[in-house]
Amino acid sequence: MRCVVIGGGVGCARYVRGLREHLRRSVTDAAIDVVVNTADDWWVSGLRISPDHDSILYTLAGQNDDERGWGRRGESDRVSGELREWDATPAWFTLGDLDLATHIARTSWLREGASVSDVFARLGSRWDLGATLHPATDAEIDTHVATEDGRRMHFQEWWVRERAGIPAVRFEQDGIGAARPSAGALEALARADVVLLAPSNPVVSIGPVLAVPGMREAVLASGAPVIGVSPIIGGSVVRGMADACLAAIGVETDAAAVALHYGARTAGGLLDGWLVGEEDPGAVAKVAAAGIACRAVPLWMRDADTSAALAVDALSLASELA
Numbered sequence: 218m219r220c221v222v223i224g225g226g227v228g229c230a231r232y233v234r235g236l237r238e239h240l241r242r243s244v245t246d247a248a249i250d251v252v253v254n255t256a257d258d259w260w261v262s263g264l265r266i267s268p269d270h271d272s273i274l275y276t277l278a279g280q281n282d283d284e285r286g287w288g289r290r291g292e293s294d295r296v297s298g299e300l301r302e303w304d305a306t307p308a309w310f311t312l313g314d315l316d317l318a319t320h321i322a323r324t325s326w327l328r329e330g331a332s333v334s335d336v337f338a339r340l341g342s343r344w345d346l347g348a349t350l351h352p353a354t355d356a357e358i359d360t361h362v363a364t365e366d367g368r369r370m371h372f373q374e375w376w377v378r379e380r381a382g383i384p385a386v387r388f389e390q391d392g393i394g395a396a397r398p399s400a401g402a403l404e405a406l407a408r409a410d411v412v413l414l415a416p417s418n419p420v421v422s423i424g425p426v427l428a429v430p431g432m433r434e435a436v437l438a439s440g441a442p443v444i445g446v447s448p449i450i451g452g453s454v455v456r457g458m459a460d461a462c463l464a465a466i467g468v469e470t471d472a473a474a475v476a477l478h479y480g481a482r483t484a485g486g487l488l489d490g491w492l493v494g495e496e497d498p499g500a501v502a503k504v505a506a507a508g509i510a511c512r513a514v515p516l517w518m519r520d521a522d523t524s525a526a527l528a529v530d531a532l533s534l535a536s537e538l539a
Contacts (some may be wrong), residue, residue, distance in 0.1 A: 224415030235524025
């Protein structure tokens with residue numbers, strides 16, 4: 218079984234960890250490929266930072282800080298403190314020392330001529346991840362946010378410093394028109410038995426992946442069932458400020474509304490199946506009426522067992538639709 222997961226950030230990291238747990242327990246011949254959002258990457262203090270990739274890398278490696286929800290466990294931040302003293306880094310953006318080592322390695326390899334795909338492979342080779350990570354594209358497509366008060370800022374500034382508190386009117390990925398899917402992403406999709414949309418932010422984590430020219434077509438051309446998991450439970454976001462992102466594109470913070478945003482494959486959209494939380498039984502009929510098979514299941518990924526159970530539910534729905 219070849220599973221391709223599309224997403225980024227903590228929600229994707231936990232989902233892939235659960236999928237890996239289930240496959241290790243139950244399937245002898247399985248592979249996981251993750252097509253990772255790189256549109257929230259940015260340059261800071263001369264270093265290339267890749268938050269979505271690193272969240273997944275550290276989680277699968279068992280190196281993530283579960284209490285903070287980001288970065289490496291056992292961190293110190295002496296270097297960030299010194300950078301702030303030199304006024305060489307934004308005061309609102311802190312990177313741990315171990316995390317900085319990752320960014321230094323990444324930047325060094327990029328400046329030596331390595332592609333983003335090469336860097337993903339080198340970083341991923343350090344630990345037994347149980348999955349292969351691919352960038353959505355090797356191009357730089359940093360996201361900028363146009364805000365209601367007429368400003369334009371990098372997504373990280375809007376997300377971290379402003380806490381998404383300034384209403385956004387649109388999100389722009391610079392250079393995305395000339396981008397192409399990475400070779401690894403295309404190869405993984407061509408061999409996929411199932412494509413899984415992680416419970417990631419639909420607008421700034423999954424949206425930019427699908428917006429890379431040729432990516433949506435590659436997903437659909439795979440012929441594999443596409444199963445998504447709602448990032449909204451009981452009308453609230455699971456993590457972060459996805460509601461502020463959804464509002465900017467006119468989508469309600471609602472499990473059914475997000476499914477309809479992706480659309481049914483039978484109606485020119487993407488989805489074959491959609492999982493909503495047990496807290497949202499009313500969403501099932503709405504989603505099904507749009508031509509998307511829908512099930513209400515436990516979505517909270519509290520530990521290895523609950524995360525693995527969610528993977529079972531997604532793969533079971535895919536098996537019904539295959």
